[in-house]
Amino acid sequence: MAAMATTLTSSLSKTQLFDTKSSFHGSAVPTRPQPPKSASVTMSAAYNLDSFKFQPIKESVVSREMTRRYMTDMITYADTDVVIVGAGSAGLSCAYELSKNPNINIAIIEQSVSPGGGAWLGGQLFSAMVVRKPAHHFLDELEIEYDETDDYVVIKHAALFTSTIMSKLLARPNVKLFNAVAAEDLIVKNQRVAGVVTNWALVSMNHDTQSCMDPNVIEAKIVVSSCGHDGPFGATGVKRLRSIGMIDSVPGMKALDMNTAEDAIVRLTREVVPGMIITGMEVAEIDGAPRMGPTFGAMMISGQKAAHLALRALGLPNALDGAVAAQPELVLASAESDVVDA
Numbered sequence: 001m002a003a004m005a006t007t008l009t010s011s012l013s014k015t016q017l018f019d020t021k022s023s024f025h026g027s028a029v030p031t032r033p034q035p036p037k038s039a040s041v042t043m044s045a046a047y048n049l050d051s052f053k054f055q056p057i058k059e060s061v062v063s064r065e066m067t068r069r070y071m072t073d074m075i076t077y078a079d080t081d082v083v084i085v086g087a088g089s090a091g092l093s094c095a096y097e098l099s100k101n102p103n104i105n106i107a108i109i110e111q112s113v114s115p116g117g118g119a120w121l122g123g124q125l126f127s128a129m130v131v132r133k134p135a136h137h138f139l140d141e142l143e144i145e146y147d148e149t150d151d152y153v154v155i156k157h158a159a160l161f162t163s164t165i166m167s168k169l170l171a172r173p174n175v176k177l178f179n180a181v182a183a184e185d186l187i188v189k190n191q192r193v194a195g196v197v198t199n200w201a202l203v204s205m206n207h208d209t210q211s212c213m214d215p216n217v218i219e220a221k222i223v224v225s226s227c228g229h230d231g232p233f234g235a236t237g238v239k240r241l242r243s244i245g246m247i248d249s250v251p252g253m254k255a256l257d258m259n260t261a262e263d264a265i266v267r268l269t270r271e272v273v274p275g276m277i278i279t280g281m282e283v284a285e286i287d288g289a290p291r292m293g294p295t296f297g298a299m300m301i302s303g304q305k306a307a308h309l310a311l312r313a314l315g316l317p318n319a320l321d322g323a324v325a326a327q328p329e330l331v332l333a334s335a336e337s338d339v340v341d342a
Contacts, residue, residue: 073176074216077107082310083196083220084108085183085237088117089296090280091226092165093138093303098310099172106175107218111182111201116162117228123294129158132262135297138304142168152295161296184215186223186240186276193275195219222275222310226303229253229281229291238278238286246273253284253291261290262298269302271309279306 043049082098084091087110095106108115122128131139131146136153139146142164146153155161169175182204187195199215207213225237230252241247261284268287271277279302284291292298311318 073178077105077176077178077218079219080105080107081220081314082106082222082224083218084224084226085196086110086117086226086228086280086282087112087115087177087179088226088228088280089119089162089299090303090306091224092116092119092162092169093300094224094226094279094306094310095175095303096165096169097304097307099169099175101311101316102172102174104174104311104314104316107220108175108177109181109183109196109198109218110177110179111204113180115166115177115179119162119296119299120159122158126294127157127159129155129161130295131155131297131300132295133297135301138300158296183227183236186237186244187217187219188244188246191246191274193223193273196223222277222313224277224279224306224310225282226278226280226306227282229285235282235285237276238272238282241273241276247286250286251288253281254288255290256293257290258293258295261292262295264289265292265298266301266305269305269309271313275313277306277309277313279303 081104084095084106087095087108091108091110092115095108098104098106114120119129122130130152131154132152136146136148139153139155139161142161144155144160144164146155170177178198180201181198182201183196184199184204185197186193187197195218197215197217199213203210203213223237227236228234235250238247238250242250264287265280265283268283268289269277269279272286278286280299281292283289283302305320308318308320312320
């Protein structure tokens with residue numbers, strides 16, 4: 001592995017390289033030490049709860065700080081490299097993988113106030129998250145603990161995955177999450193998707209109850225649609241492609257078959273039209289693949305694959321083209337096998 005990494009470094013410029021500490025590349029992540037059971041509870045010596053008092057501040061300062069920073073983000077990301085629509089498990093995994101390249105700017109659009117989609121819980125509002133091997137390598141990279149069996153692992157609460165990947169992702173300087181924002185439409189130029197049309201989610205949900213509220217836009221070199229399965233805001237990317245004639249049909253996902261579904265979702269993750277990549281459960285909607293059920297490995301790996309498809313579309317090194325050392329268990333299918341008949 002070290003020899004392969006050395007060869008890669010010598011053949012690519014530093015600006016082209018992204019962090020290769022990825023589950024795609026089989027990097028070993030050390031296990032975190034467990035705290036002693038008798039650990040005592042301590043607090044910072046910087047303050048005393050008996051005489052605690054905040055520093056004074058003007059209300060206008062708080063408002064100005066929030067407004068200035070948000071508007072600066074809107075200006076910065078009005079024209080960006082990649083827009084990811086939908087911050088569920090697939091979208092977050094895609095953004096995490098992409099953000100390892102510090103030269104790529106990534107805007108994430110999420111209609112809910114709370115990003116994460118269905119990944120806050122397992123199936124039927126249960127807590128645990130089941131991840132089939134070998135997708136557990138991604139959990140190792142994120143340093144998420146789990147119980148292990150021969151063929152799958154179980155995280156004691158799905159929120160551990162969601163909160164962990166969000167905290168690591170959103171700390172990166174090249175990522176901005178615009179939550180409570182809906183993607184109302186696509187920007188299409190010369191039969192290529194070139195960005196998204198956005199609006200506040202509450203406005204989008206109430207267009208019929210008020211006078212017209214015009215949207216905003218984000219231009220992007222690549223749009224990744226990870227809107228999930230059909231629903232009020234689900235599968236909106238592929239449904240819009242169908243309505244404007246860029247694809248023929250959206251048959252909808254078939255009945256549940258986990259063993260078929262998860263493999264299919266990863267295999268069929270692809271650039272479905274020029275400029276737009278689909279990932280996660282939206283893949284099942286456009287291809288009529290079986291629904292996945294309450295396992296999440298396909299969401300994670302589909303998101304990672306979408307990231308490397310975006311890197312390919314941007315002309316950057318990626319695991320699909322063998323530009324980085326890939327772990328044998330997670331080598332992705334070639335581009336030819338990604339394309340299927342409608």
